[in-house]
Amino acid sequence: MKNLDVSSFQNDLISWFTKEQRTLPWRQDTDPYKVWVSEIMLQQTRVDTVIPYFNRFIRQFPSIDALAEADEERVLKAWEGLGYYSRVRNLHAAVKEVKEQYGGKVPDTPEAISKLQGVGPYTSGAILSIAYGVPEPAVDGNVMRVLSRILTIWEDIAKPSTRKIFEEAVRQLISHENPSYFNQALMELGAIVCTPTSPSCLLCPVRNHCQAFHQGVQTDLPVKTKNKKQKRVQLAAAILVNEEGKILIHKRPGSGLLANLWEFPNTEMIMPLRNEKEQLGDFLISEWKVEAELKDQIGQIEHIFSHLIWNINVFSGMILSDVEEQANLKLVSLKELEQYALPVSHQKMLKLYLSD
DNA sequence: GATCCGTGGCA
DNA sequence: TTGCCAAGGAT
Structure with a gap:
C-alpha cells in the first residue's frame, strides 16, 4: 500500500x-x-x-x-x-x-x-x-x-x-x-x-x-452528500374501548413500514380540510365495520422517522357495535396489551390516553 | 442507483 | 429548532 x-x-x-x-x-x-x-x-x-x-x-x-x-x-x-x-x-x-x-x-x-x-x-x-x-x-x-x-x-x-x-x-x-x-x-x-x-x-x-x-x-473527510428532507403525513388515530374496557388494536401488514407491529386504528388524512373526526369515523366503519362514538381530540403527536414525519391527531372513543375479531384485529385488555409489540409512536398515544 | 425502513441523542 | 447521525440491507 x-x-x-x-x-x-x-x-x-x-x-x-x-x-x-x-x-x-x-x-x-x-x-x-x-x-x-x-x-x-x-x-x-x-x-x-x-x-x-x-x-x-x-x-x-x-x-x-x-x-x-x-x-x-x-x-x-x-x-x-x-x-x-x-x-x-x-x-x-x-x-x-x-x-x-x-x-x-x-x-x-x-x-x-x-x-x-x-x-x-x-x-x-x-x-x-x-x-x-x-x-x-x-x-x-x-x-x-x-x-x-x-x-x-x-x-x-x-x-x-x-x-x-x-x-x-x-x-x-x-x-x-x-x-x-x-x-x-x-x-x-x-x-x-x-x-x-x-x-x-x-x-x-x-x-x-x-x-x-x-x-x-x-x-x-469523509465526503458525504446530504439526505433528502422527510415528507409530512397527516394521520388521525383512535383509541377505542368497548363496554368491557377492552381496547381495539390492529396488526400492520407483513411488509412495509413497521411491518407486523400492532397499532391503534388510524388513517391518513387525504383531505386535511374535511372534519377529521368524521373521516376517522367513516374509516372505522368502511374498513372494520366498527361503529364508534368519538370524543373530542385528546392530543396530537409528532413522530419522526428517517424518511417521513407523522403528525397524528389522537381521539378516544367508545365502541358501539359488536366487533368481529380477526387475525389482524383484536380486542385486548390493558394488561394483555403488554404482550403486543407497538411502534414508539403508538406507545406515545397510549401514554397520552392513560394520562387523559 | 434511489428509496424505503426506526429511533433517540446531540451540536 | 433543525439537521445529522449510528457497527446496513432489501427492493
Whole structure:
C-alpha cells in the first residue's frame, strides 16, 4: 500500500484496541450466534441503545434453537423500540434456516452466510472475522470514515458503489493473524477517536499513518452528500374501548413500514380540510365495520422517522357495535396489551390516553 | 442507483 | 429548532 507501512499500521491499531477497547456484552465470547445478534442490532443503531436490548434478547433467546423455536410475536416484542423491525424478522427467518439447513451451526464461508436473510456485505464480514477469524472486510460507516482519512479517499461515502473501494483497501490492509481485532479496531477507533466531527487526532494511535492528519484535512473527510428532507403525513388515530374496557388494536401488514407491529386504528388524512373526526369515523366503519362514538381530540403527536414525519391527531372513543375479531384485529385488555409489540409512536398515544 | 425502513441523542 | 447521525440491507 502506497505511503503506508501496513505491518506497522496493523500493529499500532491492534495494540491500541487490545488495550483500550470498551467492555461490551457481546465481547464476552465469540459465540457466532451472539456475534450475529449483536451485529444485526448494531446496524444504524448506537452502542448505548443496543446494550440493554442485547442483554434481554440473549436472556430470552440464548441459542439458535431457542430463537428458531420462538413465536414471532415474542421476538418482535423483544425488538420493540429498537426500530428497523425487518432486521429481527429477517434474523428470525435466517436462524430457522441455519437450524434446518446447517444443523444449527452458523455457516463460516462468505458464500453461505451471505445468503442468509438480513446478512449483507458488512454483517457477513463482521461475523466471519469476529466469530471465525476469517480475513474478510467488514466495511461500515466507521470504517469508511477512518480509512477515508488515513488514505485520503475523496469518494462520496453516501454512494453505495463507494463501499467496494473501501473493501478493496481493507483486503490490502487487514491482519491475517488477527482479522477479528483488526476489523473491530477500525470500528472502535471510528466510534471513540476518529469521530465524524472534531476527531481526537492527538489521542489517535495511528495518526502517524494518517494522510488526512498530515495534510490537516481530517475534518474535510469523509465526503458525504446530504439526505433528502422527510415528507409530512397527516394521520388521525383512535383509541377505542368497548363496554368491557377492552381496547381495539390492529396488526400492520407483513411488509412495509413497521411491518407486523400492532397499532391503534388510524388513517391518513387525504383531505386535511374535511372534519377529521368524521373521516376517522367513516374509516372505522368502511374498513372494520366498527361503529364508534368519538370524543373530542385528546392530543396530537409528532413522530419522526428517517424518511417521513407523522403528525397524528389522537381521539378516544367508545365502541358501539359488536366487533368481529380477526387475525389482524383484536380486542385486548390493558394488561394483555403488554404482550403486543407497538411502534414508539403508538406507545406515545397510549401514554397520552392513560394520562387523559 | 434511489428509496424505503426506526429511533433517540446531540451540536 | 433543525439537521445529522449510528457497527446496513432489501427492493
